[in-house]
Amino acid sequence: MTVELAQRRVGERVELHISGRLDAYWAEHLDAQLAELLRSGTHTLDLQMAEVRFLSSAGIRVLLSYAKQLAGLNGSLRVVEPSAQVREVLELSGLAQMLSAPPQPAGVLEPAGVAEVVTQHVRLRIEGPAKPTQAILLGDPTRLDGAQFTRADCAGLTVGPTTVAVGIGALGNGWDDCHDRFGEFLAAAGVAVCLPGGSEAAPDFMVGAGDYVPSVETLYAISCELSTPLLVSFEPSEPGAEVPLSRLLAALLEASGDDACAAVILAETSGLVGASLKLSPTAGVRGAPFEHPLVREWLSFTSEPAHGGALAVVAGFADWRPEPPFGCALRPLGRDTALQGHFHAAALSYRALPRRLEDPREVIGTLFETQSLDGLLHLLPDLRGVSGVGESVFTRGVAWVAPLAPEIAEGGRA
Numbered sequence: 030m031t032v033e034l035a036q037r038r039v040g041e042r043v044e045l046h047i048s049g050r051l052d053a054y055w056a057e058h059l060d061a062q063l064a065e066l067l068r069s070g071t072h073t074l075d076l077q078m079a080e081v082r083f084l085s086s087a088g089i090r091v092l093l094s095y096a097k098q099l100a101g102l103n104g105s106l107r108v109v110e111p112s113a114q115v116r117e118v119l120e121l122s123g124l125a126q127m128l129s130a131p132p133q134p135a136g137v138l139e140p141a142g143v144a145e146v147v148t149q150h151v152r153l154r155i156e157g158p159a160k161p162t163q164a165i166l167l168g169d170p171t172r173l174d175g176a177q178f179t180r181a182d183c184a185g186l187t188v189g190p191t192t193v194a195v196g197i198g199a200l201g202n203g204w205d206d207c208h209d210r211f212g213e214f215l216a217a218a219g220v221a222v223c224l225p226g227g228s229e230a231a232p233d234f235m236v237g238a239g240d241y242v243p244s245v246e247t248l249y250a251i252s253c254e255l256s257t258p259l260l261v262s263f264e265p266s267e268p269g270a271e272v273p274l275s276r277l278l279a280a281l282l283e284a285s286g287d288d289a290c291a292a293v294i295l296a297e298t299s300g301l302v303g304a305s306l307k308l309s310p311t312a313g314v315r316g317a318p319f320e321h322p323l324v325r326e327w328l329s330f331t332s333e334p335a336h337g338g339a340l341a342v343v344a345g346f347a348d349w350r351p352e353p354p355f356g357c358a359l360r361p362l363g364r365d366t367a368l369q370g371h372f373h374a375a376a377l378s379y380r381a382l383p384r385r386l387e388d389p390r391e392v393i394g395t396l397f398e399t400q401s402l403d404g405l406l407h408l409l410p411d412l413r414g415v416s417g418v419g420e421s422v423f424t425r426g427v428a429w430v431a432p433l434a435p436e437i438a439e440g441g442r443a
Contacts, residue, residue: 036062036066041071041072041073042073042074042075043066043071043073043074043075044075044077044109045062045063045066045074045075045076045077046077046080047059047076047077047078047080047081048080048081049080049081049082050081050082050083051078051081051083051084051085051088052083052085052087052088053085053087053088055088056085056087056088056090056091059088059091060091060094063091063095067095067098067099067381068297068338068379068381070264070384070425071104072099072102072103072104072105072383072384073099073104073105074095074099074104074105074106074107075107075109076092076106076107076108076109077109077110078108078109078110078111078112078115079109079110079111079112080112081111081112081114081115082112082114083114084114084115084118084119089118089119089122089124092106092108092124093124098381101383102381102382102383102384103383103384103385108125111125142156142157142158143155143156146284147266148279148280148283148284149276149277149279149280149283150265150266150267150270150272150276151263151264151265151266151272151276151277151280152263152264152265152266153261153262153263153280153281153284154261154262154263155259155260155261155284156259156260156261157259157260158259159257159258159259159285159430159431159432160256160257160431161287161431161432161433161434162253162254162255162256162291162431162432162433162434163253163433163434163436163437163438164251164252164253164291164346164354164355164433164434164437164438165251165252165253165437165438166249166250166251166354166355166358166437166438167184167186167196167247167249167250167251167252168182168184168196168247168248168249168250169182169249169357170196170249170357170358171357172248172249172310173197173248173249173310173318174319175313175314175315175316175317176308176310176311176312176313176314176317176318176327177310177313178197178211178248178249178310178311179311180204180208182248182249183203183204183207183208183246183247183248184246184247185244185245185246185247186198186216186244186245186246186247186250186252187242187243187244188216188219188220188221188235188237188242188243188244188245189219189237189242189254190218190219190237190390191254191255191256192216192217192219192252192253192254192255193216193217193252193253193254193255193291193292193293193344193345194214194215194216194217194245194247194250194251194252194253194344195213195214195215195216195250195251195344195345195346195371195372195373195407196214196247196248196249196250196251196252196358197211197212197213197214197247197248197249197250197306197310198211198212198214198223198245198246198247198248198250199211199212199214199223199225199245199246199309200221200223200233200234200235200243200245200246201246202246203246204246206246207246208309208311209226209227209309209311210225210226210227210309211225211226211246211248211306211309211310211311212224212225212226212305212306212309213305213306213373213405213406213407214245214247214250214373214405215342215344215345215373215374215375215405216243216245216252216344217293217342217344217389217393218293218389218390218393218394219236219237219242219243219390219393219394220234220235220236220237220243220342220393220394220397221234221235221243221244221245222234222342222373222375222397222402222405223245223405224305224306224404224405225309226306226307226308226309226310227307227308227309230307232375232402232403232404232405233402234375234397234402236394236397236398237394238394248310248311249358251345251346251355251358251371253291253346253431253433255291255293255389255429255431257431258293258429258430258431259284259285259428259429259430259431260385260386260387260427260428260429261281261284261427261428261429261430262384262385262425262426262427263277263280263281263296263423263425263426263427263428264424264425265424265425271299271422271423271424272422272423272424273363273419273420273421273422274343274362274363274372274408274410274420274421274422274423275362275363275366275368275410275420276363277294277423277428278290278292278347278362278368278370278372279366279368281347281428281430282347282349282368284430285430285431285432286432287432287433288348288349288350289346289347289348289349289350289353289432289433290346290347290430290431290432290433291345291346291430291431291433292343292344292345292346292347292372292428292429292430292431293342293343293344293389293393293428293429294341294342294343294344294423294426294427294428294429295340295341295342295343295382295386295389295392295393295396295426295427295428296340296341296343296423296424296425296426296427296428297338297339297340297341297379297382297423297424297425297426298336298337298338298339298340298341298374298376298421298422298423298424299334299337299338299422299423299424300333300334300335300336300337300421300422301331301334301335301336301339301341301374301376301404301406301408301421302331302334302335302406302408302409302410302411302418302419302420302421303330303331303374303406303407303408303409303421304328304329304330304331304406304407304409305328305329305405305406305407306318306327306328306329307326307327307328307329308326308327310327330411331406331411331418332418333418334418334419334421334422335376335404335406336376336403336404338379339376339377339378339379339403340376340377340378340379340380340382340396340400341374341375341376341377341421341423341426342374342375342377342393342396342397343372343373343374343375343408344372344373344374345370345371345372345373345408346359346370346371346372346433347362347368347369347370347372348368348369348370348433349367349368349369351367353369354436354437355437356369358371359371360409361410362410362420363410363412363420364410364412371407372407372408373405373406373407373408374405374406374408374421375397375402375404375405376402376403376404376405376406377396377397377400377401377402377403378400378401378403379400380396380399380400382426382427385427386427389429408420408421
């Protein structure tokens with residue numbers, strides 16, 4: 030006896046019609062379909078179970094699991110018109126009231142100052158306004174050419190709850206502890222994430238908690254304080270489409286109303302494209318890490334989009350200006366755009382997210398503590414004609430964005 034699953038979308042709500050015996054075997058199929066709906070952004074589910082003749086404990090477990098997940102996302106799961114058999118099982122299990130709860134009112138008041146726009150083939154929901162922030166360039170990024178960094182370049186960066194930073198750094202205590210482990214790092218929402226160079230190639234992180242504030246030993250970094258950002262939810266303007274990083278950043282710049290911005294992005298990704306250092310850039314090797322044949326020894330590139338289906342925490346800086354004040358630390362972000370930037374991304378195992386997250390500190394630290402950290406990349410497009418794999422792409426997410434003040438702060442070190 031098979032189970033039939035048929036779905037119908039009504040606005041943001043999905044009705045799933047189930048018929049047959051929902052035993053352990055078919056509960057797995059229901060689990061897979063509910064997981065797919067959750068990943069697609071569906072947070073309100075009605076399960077039509079009038080034609081379900083049997084509901085086992087395995088089926089109850091699936092219903093209960095998704096009811097809890099959706100409740101945590103400010104959504105809901107209801108059993109609609111249950112058959113006599115389903116109603117009896119749910120009532121005896123003490124679950125009927127939770128699963129048959131009335132739907133949330135359709136008319137939910139939006140926060141003041143919300144705008145919805147479509148630009149760059151991206152649908153944005155913008156809450157603001159934001160206050161400009163000033164970027165600080167720490168150290169000299171040009172010393173990466175030739176791996177020329179020395180003890181004099183090493184200095185600490187404190188990662189407070191509003192700090193955003195990317196560059197080359199390490200978790201540790203000073204030069205002696207870190208000199209052979211420097212690599213890509215990002216900082217956002219009180220979390221510091223580093224990918225060590227050398228043989229220790231597993232990414233690591235520190236999360237601020239209580240009185241503890243993480244710090245990173247840096248060789249160079251761009252940083253700012255994202256104290257009052259725009260909150261921007263985004264998704265493709267066409268169903269089933271994807272949003273390339275360059276197009277997303279162009280849309281976020283338009284939303285910020287400026288030519289340059291700092292951004293923290295939390296999004297579902299279809300694949301990340303970029304590179305990372307294999308070796309700590311402190312050896313003083315002529316031609317490292319960019320010239321052939323040394324590039325193969327020093328840099329790791331994604332030969333195909335990596336971490337598809339993961340959550341990506343992306344942090345960095347984008348700039349339209351022809352001569353940005355920290356241009357030595359920026360790279361082109363696409364083939365047909367003048368947009369430059371410097372963005373790092375941490376890939377985390379997938380977890381569904383609420384549609385609205387007011388503060389990155391609400392979720393990012395928790396994600397690092399509960400999900401697996403699978404990689405850290407400097408996001409760079411691969412534009413090598415036929416063999417290139419393009420750029421990083423995203424399906425939906427939320428971003429916190431602030432315009433940058435016209436001038437960068439000078440003076441180097443935190």
